[in-house]
Amino acid sequence: MTAMASRTARSASKDSRRRLVVIGNGMAGARAVEEILARGGGAQHRITMFGDEPYGNYNRIMLSHVLSGDEDAGDIFLNSLAWYQENNITLHAGIRVERIDRFAKLVFSDDGRATPYDVLIIATGSRSFMPAVDGLYTAGGLLRPGIFAFRTIDDTQNMVAYAQQDHHHRAVVIGGGLLGLEAARGLQSHGIDVEVVHSGGHLLNTQMGPDGGAVLRRSVEALGIKVHTNSRTTAILGTDKVQGVQLRDKPDIACDMVVVAAGIRPNVDVAVTSGLPVERAIVVDDQMRVPDEDEIYAVGECVQHRGEVYGLVVPVWEQAAVLADHVTGADPSSAYLGSRTATKLKVAGVDVASMGLQAPERDTDEHVVFSEPSRGVFKSIVIRDSKIVGATLLGDSRKVAYLTQAFDRGLPLPEERVSLLFDIGGPGEEAAVAELDADAQICNCNGVSKKAIVETVKGGCNTVAGVMDATRAGKGCGSCKLLVRQVVEWAADGSVAEDPTSAYYVPGVPLEKAALMKAIRQQGLRSVSAVFAALAPGGAEDAKSKMGLASLLKMMWADRYIDERDARFINDRVHANIQRDGTFSVVPQMKGGVTTPDQLRRIAHVADKYSVPMVKLTGGQRIDLLGIRKEDLPKVWADLDMPSGYAYGKSFRTVKTCVGKDFCRYGTGDSTKLGIEIESRFQGIESPAKLKLAVSGCPRNCAESLVKDVGVVAVDGGRWEIYIGGAAGAHIRKGDLLATVDSPETVKLLTGRFMQYYRERANWLERTYSFVPRVGIDHLRSVIVDDSEGLGAQLDAAMQASVDNYVDPWTERGDPFTPGQFRTSLPLEVLPQVPVR
Amino acid sequence: MTSGASISGPAASGPASGGAAVSGELYGLGPIEQVPPGEGRSFGVNNQQIAVFRLRDGSLRAVSAVCPHRGGPIADGTIDQTEVLCPLHQHAFALDTGCSTTGAPPLQTYPVFVDADQNIMLQLE
Numbered sequence: 001m002t003a004m005a006s007r008t009a010r011s012a013s014k015d016s017r018r019r020l021v022v023i024g025n026g027m028a029g030a031r032a033v034e035e036i037l038a039r040g041g042g043a044q045h046r047i048t049m050f051g052d053e054p055y056g057n058y059n060r061i062m063l064s065h066v067l068s069g070d071e072d073a074g075d076i077f078l079n080s081l082a083w084y085q086e087n088n089i090t091l092h093a094g095i096r097v098e099r100i101d102r103f104a105k106l107v108f109s110d111d112g113r114a115t116p117y118d119v120l121i122i123a124t125g126s127r128s129f130m131p132a133v134d135g136l137y138t139a140g141g142l143l144r145p146g147i148f149a150f151r152t153i154d155d156t157q158n159m160v161a162y163a164q165q166d167h168h169h170r171a172v173v174i175g176g177g178l179l180g181l182e183a184a185r186g187l188q189s190h191g192i193d194v195e196v197v198h199s200g201g202h203l204l205n206t207q208m209g210p211d212g213g214a215v216l217r218r219s220v221e222a223l224g225i226k227v228h229t230n231s232r233t234t235a236i237l238g239t240d241k242v243q244g245v246q247l248r249d250k251p252d253i254a255c256d257m258v259v260v261a262a263g264i265r266p267n268v269d270v271a272v273t274s275g276l277p278v279e280r281a282i283v284v285d286d287q288m289r290v291p292d293e294d295e296i297y298a299v300g301e302c303v304q305h306r307g308e309v310y311g312l313v314v315p316v317w318e319q320a321a322v323l324a325d326h327v328t329g330a331d332p333s334s335a336y337l338g339s340r341t342a343t344k345l346k347v348a349g350v351d352v353a354s355m356g357l358q359a360p361e362r363d364t365d366e367h368v369v370f371s372e373p374s375r376g377v378f379k380s381i382v383i384r385d386s387k388i389v390g391a392t393l394l395g396d397s398r399k400v401a402y403l404t405q406a407f408d409r410g411l412p413l414p415e416e417r418v419s420l421l422f423d424i425g426g427p428g429e430e431a432a433v434a435e436l437d438a439d440a441q442i443c444n445c446n447g448v449s450k451k452a453i454v455e456t457v458k459g460g461c462n463t464v465a466g467v468m469d470a471t472r473a474g475k476g477c478g479s480c481k482l483l484v485r486q487v488v489e490w491a492a493d494g495s496v497a498e499d500p501t502s503a504y505y506v507p508g509v510p511l512e513k514a515a516l517m518k519a520i521r522q523q524g525l526r527s528v529s530a531v532f533a534a535l536a537p538g539g540a541e542d543a544k545s546k547m548g549l550a551s552l553l554k555m556m557w558a559d560r561y562i563d564e565r566d567a568r569f570i571n572d573r574v575h576a577n578i579q580r581d582g583t584f585s586v587v588p589q590m591k592g593g594v595t596t597p598d599q600l601r602r603i604a605h606v607a608d609k610y611s612v613p614m615v616k617l618t619g620g621q622r623i624d625l626l627g628i629r630k631e632d633l634p635k636v637w638a639d640l641d642m643p644s645g646y647a648y649g650k651s652f653r654t655v656k657t658c659v660g661k662d663f664c665r666y667g668t669g670d671s672t673k674l675g676i677e678i679e680s681r682f683q684g685i686e687s688p689a690k691l692k693l694a695v696s697g698c699p700r701n702c703a704e705s706l707v708k709d710v711g712v713v714a715v716d717g718g719r720w721e722i723y724i725g726g727a728a729g730a731h732i733r734k735g736d737l738l739a740t741v742d743s744p745e746t747v748k749l750l751t752g753r754f755m756q757y758y759r760e761r762a763n764w765l766e767r768t769y770s771f772v773p774r775v776g777i778d779h780l781r782s783v784i785v786d787d788s789e790g791l792g793a794q795l796d797a798a799m800q801a802s803v804d805n806y807v808d809p810w811t812e813r814g815d816p817f818t819p820g821q822f823r824t825s826l827p828l829e830v831l832p833q834v835p836v837r
Numbered sequence: 838m839t840s841g842a843s844i845s846g847p848a849a850s851g852p853a854s855g856g857a858a859v860s861g862e863l864y865g866l867g868p869i870e871q872v873p874p875g876e877g878r879s880f881g882v883n884n885q886q887i888a889v890f891r892l893r894d895g896s897l898r899a900v901s902a903v904c905p906h907r908g909g910p911i912a913d914g915t916i917d918q919t920e921v922l923c924p925l926h927q928h929a930f931a932l933d934t935g936c937s938t939t940g941a942p943p944l945q946t947y948p949v950f951v952d953a954d955q956n957i958m959l960q961l962e
């Protein structure tokens with residue numbers, strides 16, 4: 001310990017920078033350091049940070065999204081470990097500071113280290129408050145299994161893991177505030193029945209009054225969350241495992257897990273032990289300094305400033321900026337005067353905004369209220385001396401930006417008060433953006449002002465994504481994304497640019513598709529490497545462009561294409577779809593969704609022999625064997641002895657069919673037969689994006705033909721309708737009628753002609769649901785059906801060449817194309833495992 | 838799930854003594870033919886998993902085999918002369934430094950070369 005301290009002290013003689021130590025590596029600590037670095041503080045300070053949590057700094061706000069599964073824990077980091085390295089910050093992650101020696105200027109941590117400082121920042125944040133309830137803890141003083149706090153990544157991940165265990169169905173959340181409601185909503189997405197027990201008289205009582213709370217309660221109960229107000233929890237029931245909660249004067253509630261979200265308490269232990277002034281939290285002055293300590297600062301939820309303790313990020317950002325002004329000397333006059341907390345949140349999917357007073361306090365205060373419980377809308381504004389001193393908005397946040405600004409700056413209000421609540425004659429959305437003050441905060445998570453966005457746009461960045469990357473606006477909870485876009489559009493004065501490379505077929509070759517195809521043909525470029533050498537700037541390869549080029553060249557040259565395997569995506573190298581744990585899924589061809597007992601026996605045999613973790617019927621009417629190890633792929637194909645279903649490629653996939661006229665009492669055409677014929681003809685054909693087809697035997701459309709890339713419907717009188725450009729995946733679009741024809745042969749001809757036209761004209765990864773409306777159904781009909789441009793024969797011939805060139809890729813099983821083609825790339829043990837069903 | 842052998846496969850012999858100009862432990866991973874041009878293969882070396890790529894100019898690069906994002910198999914990635922894209926979520930990493938150009942934590946990099954007998958030689962710390 002001493003040795004370590006003196007070693008650091010010795011090296012200090014060489015490095016004359018001041019030693020800055022930060023206790024707490026959460027949102028406030030890391031933000032303070034960022035602000036210090038932004039003011040050139042890196043040259044003045046050698047920075048060391050201690051964090052109790054064993055990670056870099058993450059966006060705590062996003063934990064609600066991690067709980068609901070909308071966001072992966074790995075994706076919410078604000079500062080990765082690499083960031084600390086790049087900025088020469090020594091991070092002791094997973095290490096807790098226990099005591100400060102203010103006189104020796106040393107910080108003692110639980111790994112036995114003593115770290116000297118010249119400047120110290122305390123940013124220890126808060127922890128979940130645990131009310132006095134029987135049965136919370138084990139004998140050893142830990143929370144009992146099944147009982148959770150909601151503060152850290154670990155809390156959240158443990159909660160998710162517990163909620164996902166099959167035998168856990170019911171949860172009770174203690175606390176009906178912001179965190180409690182978020183926890184309740186999040187648990188619901190894991191199929192858990194949730195009840196919220198709240199000791200207050202109405203939900204969210206720190207943010208709003210009883211009327212708003214009652215409207216919110218309706219909205220929350222409409223989501224299926226049961227709410228108990230005026231209910232105090234007295235004990236957690238159950239001996240081994242949690243069995244329920246006991247309430248004072250009310251019946252017990254049975255449950256398998258309990259989340260305690262009954263408020264937060266500042267982490268002040270270190271400060272108390274070290275003799276620093278602590279009241280409700282660590283006391284700081286307007287410079288964010290601890291009184292009487294010139295070199296000790298504190299910031300974030302652990303501080304009390306002018307009697308206030310905050311529990312939101314906006315004050316944290318404001319405090320961090322002032323602190324950095326003083327630590328670096330950038331602005332000695334800078335002062336923090338407190339934050340007017342206007343909260344704008346999404347709680348359990350409901351928009352909630354609140355600021356200032358919840359209700360009138362003086363006889364002369366005006367109160368404007370609107371309540372529409374059936375739509376979950378409630379708005380209340382408190383006005384004093386013609387200025388807004390409080391507002392609560394629920395379920396409709398359209399006027400929030402304007403109201404927040406009026407509240408922050410004490411703007412004069414319109415005579416007609418109702419226009420504060422609605423856009424009646426008041427400034428509309430457009431005007432609202434223009435009228436916002438330069439300092440108005442657009443992104444409350446990352447503290448980005450309108451001015452910062454405008455300056456970024458003026459500095460030459462005129463894509464919305466670019467501005468978001470550069471300013472981090474919109475990268476927190478995401479509720480301000482629309483506003484960010486509006487501000488960017490307003491600042492760019494309508495000239496918001498699309499990314500220049502977006503017109504190119506692939507980003508690495510600066511040519512649009514038609515020009516690229518022309519150059520390829522003229523110069524006889526038959527391999528991906530030849531295209532890069534001839535057409536890319538400096539002849540440079542580009543990994544992101546390889547797959548698109550491979551697809552295009554195969555389409556153009558058919559059997560004369562020079563197939564370089566490294567240009568393919570892994571799926572196309574091993575003819576299967578890679579999965580989250582590095583295993584693959586295998587979908588054998590099952591034309592038209594029709595199978596045989598013999599095929600089923602082979603599939604069953606393979607599933608047994610290779611211990612396939614899941615066998616599943618797909619949405620494309622075939623059978624998926626999931627979780628196959630890469631090295632087993634060739635053996636699995638050999639045992640199946642069926643062709644590939646191409647479920648992995650940017651290619652023709654499947655034809656769904658319905659039973660059709662041979663069996664169905666309504667069937668007017670043999671949809672099954674036609675579907676099988678179409679699939680046999682076009683199997684495996686590569687295309688700019690997936691092609692999924694269907695044939696239905698009558699307009700009841702049991703094969704969902706109206707929402708397919710090409711969908712065919714038999715109509716009475718032996719005729720067939722052909723629809724193109726339909727979708728029902730990430731986008732929903734009803735296909736456009738291309739033609740109604742008399743024979744299955746014509747269906748196949750026009751289908752092939754359309755697909756070839758699409759293959760030649762569509763952008764890489766452009767599905768038909770974008771391509772068809774872009775080109776226009778009238779144009780397509782004239783080219784494909786009426787042959788107005790005389791392209792018909794050429795399109796048919798090109799498609800025929802591709803059809804003739806089909807080889808089942810699974811025949812590579814006997815003769816790998818490259819050495820180690822099916823060698824495993826990772827020992828699966830280290831990867832997240834797919835559960836076996 | 839997978840036996841250790843199939844990953845160490847043809848690879849890891851013990852440290853080779855008397856390596857050329859490089860210092861540190863040298864490991865012979867076997868013939869260069871195991872890695873097709875423009876692709877990568879994984880090797881288990883001294884209990885570490887390493888992805889070796891053979892660029893189209895013939896040179897080699899070696900990086901840690903597990904994607905720091907969510908554990909993706911880096912050796913299954915797509916490469917060019919400068920970077921590798923992880924097959925799972927397309928995070929990009931510079932092959933020379935391991936640094937991510939898309940905001941993921943970095944990969945570890947290792948010195949690697951082909952010796953006179955056309956064997957892959959990898960140096961660990």
Ligand code: SRM
Binds near residue numbers: 580619620
């Ligand atoms: C297996 C299957 C789900 C199932 O269990 O039923 C499936 C699985 C996947 N789908 Fe799908 N889709 C499956 C039917 C569908 C359908 C329904 C259908 O085909 O009738 C759709 C809607 C129709 C459509 O495509 O428009 C569908 C729309 C998508 C989309 C959204 C495409 C879009 O642009 O709207 C994606 C994402 C993408 O392509 O980028 C996707 C992507 C995926 C991927 C390939 C994700 C990936 O890249 O790894 C999934 C692979 C899982 C795995 O680990 O193997 N899957 N997917 C279905 C396979 C059908 C088959 O037999 O080939």
Ligand SMILES: Cc1cc2nc3c(=O)[nH]c(=O)nc-3n(C[C@H](O)[C@H](O)[C@H](O)COP(=O)(O)OP(=O)(O)OC[C@H]3O[C@@H](n4cnc5c(N)ncnc54)[C@H](O)[C@@H]3O)c2cc1C
Binds near residue numbers: 028053062311
């Ligand atoms: C689920 C959830 C949702 C939220 N949603 C919102 C929202 O929508 N909007 C909003 O404005 N706010 C929200 N908040 C609040 C916001 O996250 C906090 O205001 C913010 O994180 C405060 O930052 P901080 O650095 O003061 O504290 P923290 O982020 O808690 O950081 C403190 C860090 O210090 C560490 N630490 C403590 N003691 C020690 C010690 N002795 N030694 C070493 N390290 C120590 C802790 O482990 C912690 O990592 C939410 C919070 C949670 C939990």
Ligand code: SF4
């Ligand atoms: S919907 Fe499709 S892409 Fe999404 S998880 Fe299911 S299979 Fe995967």
Ligand code: FES
Binds near residue numbers: 907923927
């Ligand atoms: S696992 Fe590599 S990018 Fe996600």
